[in-house]
Amino acid sequence: xxxxxxxxxxxxxxxxxxxxxxxxxxxxxxxxxxxxxxxxxxxxxxxxxxxxxxxxxxxxxxxxxxxxxxxxxxxxxxxxxxxxxxxxxxxxxxxxxxxxxxxxxxxxxxxxxxxxxxxxxxxxxxxxxxxxxxxxxxxxxxxxxxxxxxxxxxxxxxxxxxxxxxxxxxxxxxxxxxxxxxxxxxxxxxxxxxxxxxxxxxxxxxxxxxxxxxxxxxxxxxxxxxxxxxxxxxxxxxxxxxxxxxxxxxxxxxxxxxxxxxxxxxxxxxxxxxxxxxxxxxxxxxxxxxxxxxxxxxxxxxxxxxxxxxxxxxxxxxxxxxxxxxxxxxxxxxxxxxxxxxxxxxxxxxxxxxxxxxxxxxxxxxxxxxxxxxxxxxxxxxxxxxxxxxxxxxxxxxxxxxxxxxxxxxxxxxxxxxxxxxxxxxxxxxxxxxxxxxxxxxxxxxxxxxxxxxxxxxxxxxxxxxxxxxxxxxxxxxxxxxxxxxxxxxxxxxxxxxxxxxxxxxxxxxxxxxxxxxxxxxxxxxxxxxxxxxx
Ligand SMILES: [Zn+2]
Numbered sequence: 001x002x003x004x005x006x007x008x009x010x011x012x013x014x015x016x017x018x019x020x021x022x023x024x025x026x027x028x029x030x031x032x033x034x035x036x037x038x039x040x041x042x043x044x045x046x047x048x049x050x051x052x053x054x055x056x057x058x059x060x061x062x063x064x065x066x067x068x069x070x071x072x073x074x075x076x077x078x079x080x081x082x083x084x085x086x087x088x089x090x091x092x093x094x095x096x097x098x099x100x101x102x103x104x105x106x107x108x109x110x111x112x113x114x115x116x117x118x119x120x121x122x123x124x125x126x127x128x129x130x131x132x133x134x135x136x137x138x139x140x141x142x143x144x145x146x147x148x149x150x151x152x153x154x155x156x157x158x159x160x161x162x163x164x165x166x167x168x169x170x171x172x173x174x175x176x177x178x179x180x181x182x183x184x185x186x187x188x189x190x191x192x193x194x195x196x197x198x199x200x201x202x203x204x205x206x207x208x209x210x211x212x213x214x215x216x217x218x219x220x221x222x223x224x225x226x227x228x229x230x231x232x233x234x235x236x237x238x239x240x241x242x243x244x245x246x247x248x249x250x251x252x253x254x255x256x257x258x259x260x261x262x263x264x265x266x267x268x269x270x271x272x273x274x275x276x277x278x279x280x281x282x283x284x285x286x287x288x289x290x291x292x293x294x295x296x297x298x299x300x301x302x303x304x305x306x307x308x309x310x311x312x313x314x315x316x317x318x319x320x321x322x323x324x325x326x327x328x329x330x331x332x333x334x335x336x337x338x339x340x341x342x343x344x345x346x347x348x349x350x351x352x353x354x355x356x357x358x359x360x361x362x363x364x365x366x367x368x369x370x371x372x373x374x375x376x377x378x379x380x381x382x383x384x385x386x387x388x389x390x391x392x393x394x395x396x397x398x399x400x401x402x403x404x405x406x407x408x409x410x411x412x413x414x415x416x417x418x419x420x421x422x423x424x425x426x427x428x429x430x431x432x433x434x435x436x437x438x439x440x441x442x443x444x445x446x447x448x449x450x451x452x453x454x455x456x457x458x459x460x461x462x463x464x465x466x467x468x469x470x471x472x473x474x475x476x477x478x479x480x481x482x483x484x485x486x487x488x489x490x491x492x493x494x495x496x497x498x499x500x501x502x503x504x505x506x507x508x509x510x511x512x513x514x515x516x517x518x519x520x521x522x523x524x525x526x527x528x529x530x531x532x533x534x535x
Contacts, residue, residue: 026061026062026166027061027062027123027125027166027312028166029060029312031310032310032311032312032313032314033211033212033213033310033311034314035211035212035222035311035314036379036380036381036382038381038382038383039222039377039379039382040314040315041382042224042377042382043226043307043315043318044318045315045317045318046260046317046318046321048317048321049317050129050133050136050317050320051136052071052129052132052133052136053067053068053070053071053132054125054128054129054132054316054320055129055316055317059313060313061313062125062128062129062163062166062313063125063128063129063132064164065094065157065160065163065164068097068128068132068156068157069095069097071132072084072097072099072132072135072156075099075135075136075139078139078140079139079140079144080104080105081101081102081103081104081105081138081139081140081144081147082099082100082101082105082135082139083099083100083102083105084097084098084099084100085097085098085099085100086098087155087190087193087194088186088189088190088193089186090159090160090161090170090171090186090187091161091170091171091172091185091186091187092160092161092164092171094160094161094164095160096155096157096158096160096187096190097155097156097157098153098154098155098194099131099135099152099153099154099155099156100151100152100153100154101135101138101139101147101151101152101154102147102151102152103147103148107151107198108151110342111149111150111151111338112149112150112151112201112202112334112335112337112338112341112342113150113151113152113153113198113199113200113201113202114150114151114152114153114200114201114202114203114204114330114331114334115152115153115154115155115194115195115198115200115202115203115204115299116131116134116152116153116154116155116203116204116206116327116330117131117155117158117191117203117204117205117206117290118130118131118154118155118156118157118158118206119131119156119157119158119159119162119163119206120158120159120176120177120187120205120207120290121159121162121168121169121175121177121207121208122159122161122162122163122164122165122166122167122168122169123162123166123167123168123309124168124206124207124208124308124309125163125166125208125308125316126206126208126306126308126316126319126320126322126323127206127207127208127323128156128157128163129316129320130206130320130323130324130327131154131155131156131206132156133320133324134152134154134324134327134328135154135156137324137328138152138331146331146332146335149335149336149338150331150334150335151198152331153194153198153200155191155194158176158177158187158191158290159176159187160187162176169462170185170187172185173462173463174462175460175462176188176191177205177207177289177290178288178289178453178455178460178462179288180192180288180289180290180292180293180294181287181288181293181425181496181499181500181507182288182421182507182509182512182514183421183424183425189424191290192424192425192426193424195294195297195426196424196425196426199297200294200299201299201300201334201341201342201344201345202249202299202300202301202302202330202334202341203290203291203294203299203300203301203302204302204304204326204327204330205289205290205291205294205301205302205303205304206304206306206323206327207303207304207305207306208305208306208307208308208309208319209223209228209267209269209305209306209307209308209309210223210269210272210309210310211223211307211308211309211310211311212310212379213272213309213310214270214271214272214275215270215376215379216379218270218276218278219278219376219385219387220378220379220380220385221376221377221378221379221385221387222376222377222379223307223376223377224263224307224375224376224377224384225263225264225265225307225375226257226262226263226264226306226307226318226322227253227257227262227263227264227304227305227306227307227322227323227326228264228265228266228267228268228304228305228306229250229253229254229264229265229266229267229302229303229304229305229326230250230266230267230282230283230291230302230303230394231245231246231249231250231291231295231300231301231302231303232245232291232292232294232295232296232301232302233282233283233284233285233292233295233394233395233397234285234286234287234292234295234296234365234397235285235287235361235362235363235364235365235397235399235495235499236296236361236362236494236495236498236499237292237295237296237495238298238348238351238352240344240347240348241295241298241299241300241344241345241348242295244300244341244344245295245300245301245302248300248333248337249300249302249329249330249333250302252329252330252333253302253304253325253326253329253330256325256326256329257322257325257326260321260325262322262325265374265375266282267282267283267303267305268280268281268282268283268374268391269281269283269456269457270457271457271458272457272458273458275458277458278389278390279369279389279390279391279392280372280374280389280390280391280392281367281391281392281456281457282367282391282392282393282394282395282456283303283394283456284394284455284456285365285366285367285394285397286453286455286505286506286507287495287496287499287507288453288455288507289303289455291303293496296493296495296496296499297426297493297496298345298348298349298352298492299345300341300344300345302330304322304323304326304327306319306322306323307319307322348492349492350492352491352492352493352494352495353490353491353492353494354490355405355489355494356405356406356407356408356488356489356490356491356494357405357406357407357489357490357526357527357528358405359404359405360402360403360404360405361402361403361404361405361495361498361502362397362399362401362402363400363401363402363403363498363502363504363505364399364400364401364504364505364506365397365398365399365400366397366398366400367392367393367394367397367398367456368392368393368395368396368397368398369390369391369392369393370391370393371388371389371390371391372388372389372391372393373386373387373388373389374386374387374388374389392456401504401505403473403502404526405489405494405498406441406489406524406525406526407488407489407490407525407526407527407528407529408486408487408488408489408490408525408529409486409487409489409497409501409522409523409524409525410438410440410478410480410484410485410486410487410520410522410523410524410525411484411485411486411487411515411521411522412484412485412516412519412520412521412522413481413483413484413485414516414521415485415515415516415521415522417514417515418500418501418509418514418515419485421500421509421514422487422496422497422500425493425496425500426493427487427491427493427496427497428487428488428491429485429486429487430485430486430487430488430534431483431484431485431534432480432481432482432483432484432485432486432533432534433482433533433534433535434482434532434533434534435479435480435481435482436479436480436530436532436533437477437478437479437530438477438478438479438480438523438525438529438530439475439477439525439526439527440475440476440477440478440523440524440525440526441473441474441475441476441523441524441525441526442473442474442476442478442520442523443469443471443472443473443474443503443517443522443523443524444471444472444473444474445469445470445471445517445518446470446471446472447469447470448467448468448469448470449467449468450465450466450467450468451465451466451467451468451506451511452465452466453466453506453507454506464512466506466511466512466513467510467511467512467513468504468506468511469503469504469508469510469511469517470504471503471504471517473524475526478520478523480520480533486525486529486533486534487501488529501515501522503515503517503522510522
């Protein structure tokens with residue numbers, strides 16, 4: 001017995017540490033795709049090192065949630081410019097941290113605010129780590145000087161449960177980065193609350209893309225770009241904001257990449273799973289992603305994806321470096337633009353407000369199919385390999401459905417779920433307190449079928465069928481009783497309101513069962529509201 005006990009004791013210790021390791025999350029090293037040496041050699045380490053938890057010496061996994069919180073709290077203790085808050089909790093009760101970096105920790109509303117969001121997809125750890133590195137870079141030293149010109153709002157982990165378990169989606173299987181209009185997850189609601197509270201002029205969303213996998217299956221090749229970029233591309237986006245996003249931000253980041261020896265291109269992806277479809281698609285054009293919803297909030301909104309998914313720890317410093325470099329370029333640009341940037345976004349809001357009752361709005365738009373030559377690396381030899389692909393371009397948009405923009409919408413008193421979601425987005429909703437006849441348009445339902453939401457990668461697999469409507473607005477009159485709701489389009493968030501309320505698109509509240517259409521539950525209002533129906 002005496003000889004066996006120590007052995008058993010060791011086994012128990014071994015098991016304990018193994019289960020502790022898996023309970024604290026982390027990726028499965030067995031699923032890592034190991035690059036052939038000829039490919040790996042093309043991506044040397046950057047000329048910098050980071051002192052964030054994910055780069056602790058000897059590390060074989062990524063930073064845990066507890067390490068992220070401890071790192072940020074310590075940073076706040078060291079620098080008067082840093083304030084760390086807990087925004088709220090994830091589905092599994094993890095606190096979502098928010099980091100404010102401002103001169104002496106005080107947000108100045110006269111300065112532009114840049115928001116950076118990391119790791120909405122939990123299996124894309126570079127974004128989370130890059131946000132920690134940014135917090136450190138701007139907390140003190142030369143970086144802090146920029147806080148005289150710009151406020152920073154940093155969300156290191158948009159999906160804390162996914163980060164801890166190294167999964168793309170949140171704990172209930174919903175992709176938080178397709179949930180920014182519907183707000184079905186607490187994580188998307190917390191990001192919406194931060195957006196509403198700080199109203200950032202610029203939003204940068206950090207992700208990683210698949211390097212091998214589907215690209216090897218379809219093209220015998222792997223991705224060669226360090227960073228892929230895309231601004232907001234969605235119907236009803238302000239044209240001046242879209243132009244500035246490309247010219248002042250995306251082009252500047254591409255130039256910074258080139259100067260640093262990194263390669264950038266337009267963001268693109270392709271369907272996964274067993275799909276044989278060789279079409280390559282730019283990022284989506286629906287009002288569901290953080291990128292597109294922030295654009296409809298009249299922010300300059302940018303997506304950066306770096307070469308990382310499937311690589312495990314390989315090139316982690318280079319992946320983080322690519323993101324930190326892009327974010328620094330964005331922050332410097334916003335600081336330099338200052339009042340010009342504030343004016344650009346404010347005027348876009350004023351334009352959206354003034355557009356109520358006028359012109360047409362885009363109900364549904366899709367990508368335009370064309371061809372594109374893409375550079376890859378041969379999966380075996382690592383040699384450059386150009387491939388001509390069918391390409392779904394996010395610009396120009398192909399408008400599939402448009403109709404006259406009303407002055408507003410009426411919702412029945414029963415439709416409180418939809419009203420609450422709109423309010424979480426920052427939309428102003430009036431409650432009617434006296435009955436009056438309204439000139440309205442009813443949605444005549446021409447057809448209704450089960451459908452599925454799609455994005456640039458194919459079907460969005462969160463298990464919920466949507467109601468695909470075809471409708472036609474028909475003029476009429478209705479007496480709306482007290483307790484009904486009026487949502488005017490004469491407000492800056494007008495593009496988000498129509499995205500949620502026009503029923504015949506895949507992200508509408510009606511399609512996603514947050515709102516009913518029949519029995520005068522949802523009506524369009526083509527003219528001015530009667531006087532004195534709310535106070
Ligand atoms: Zn992602």
